[in-house]
Amino acid sequence: MEAYMIDTKIYTFLKVAQYRNYTKAATELNLTQPAVTQHIKKLEEYYNCRLINIDGKSVKLTKQGKLLYNYAKFQVANEEQLINQIKKVETPIKIGATLSIADYYLPNYLSSYLSNYDELLYVTVKNTESIIKMLLNNELYCAFIEGIFDKSLFKHYEFCNTKFLPVARKGHPLEGQNVTLSDIHKYPLILREKGSGTREIFENYLYQKNDSLLSASKIYEISSFGIMKKMIKNSNAISFMYEEVARQEVERGELCNLSIENYSIQRPLYFIYPNDSLMKAKNELFYKKMMQ
Structure with missing residues (x-):
């Protein structure tokens, strides 16, 4: 599952809506089917409405579900755009x-x-x-x-x-x-x-x-x-x-x-950096490039 900050229950809902199938959504998200059902239930409790109708093997979005689906897709796209923009803002190497x-x-x-x-x-x-x-x-x-x-x-x-x-x-x-x-x-x-x-x-x-x-x-x-x-x-x-x-x-x-x-x-x-530095890989690469 993508590592975003948007609530995981929203991603579960999107996958159910995409596949129209709880089992496929569970497999895609590496969750159990009861966990997927619980996520949908929590969303319906939060929004105080029915989001999905299940009729036999048929899984359909309600009108409210379609509204949430469109909103959620928009938010995911926004977050993906934000993440791409953040990655483009280069952090200087502090020396x-x-x-x-x-x-x-x-x-x-x-x-x-x-x-x-x-x-x-x-x-x-x-x-x-x-x-x-x-x-x-x-x-x-x-x-x-x-x-x-x-x-x-x-x-x-x-x-x-x-x-x-x-x-x-x-x-x-x-x-x-x-x-x-x-x-x-x-x-x-x-x-x-x-x-x-x-x-x-x-x-x-x-x-x-x-x-x-x-x-x-x-x-x-x-x-x-x-x-x-x-x-x-x-x-x-x-x-x-x-x-x-x-x-x-x-x-x-x-x-x-x-x-x-x-x-x-x-x-x-000497070129040095702390043994426990979280920037170890970046420091090593910088030094290697500099000494070439």
Whole structure:
């Protein structure tokens, strides 16, 4: 039986009217014949009139039954039209992305995807902590994130692997030297806000070296990479960011990557969605198409 919202008793009535036979209607609807009889009885009680006359094996609609039949057919047609219209209204894929990924990694992937597939995308850009919360609150279908997250809660794919590098202005006093963390701490440090993936990676690195942000001479918190890079160009401040974030400025000779003793951080960037997501199939298909 069709899965519509119109009362099932109406569908039973329509099938009886169509076949002029209770047994055939019952078979079509996967109901027992007594159930079909009960449906018709309930309708007649509701409308307070006789809808069907049975004379031996003959099943005929009364005048009132014909009125209901025409009305019901009209409502079914309306609902079918509504369902078709609803299906045509495309729901955008709600995607989250952290700032580094959204500005410097995702555009190439999405440009290729949108050139091949006519689908609506809605992209929200926030820090890692905020994106994770939105995923768990079902505000996003999936996300592209950096940083550290609880892998037991999410289906995850590594879509890219990139270097996490110290960045300073071209001509910085530490450029060209093999320096230590102590040397880095002598200069102002520019970091993203708390909750960002890049900050968490750097803090975790310091922790592994028995160090912390408390060692820094001064810390500036900036949520925009554009502002961060401009500040670095015009001062002796140092920051840490993914290779692609400062690639163009390094190639133009405006910024440089510093060399720190025994420093090497290579980080995966992830596509994730909650394990219990109802949008699993749609997320998987989107990721597969995007990575083609």
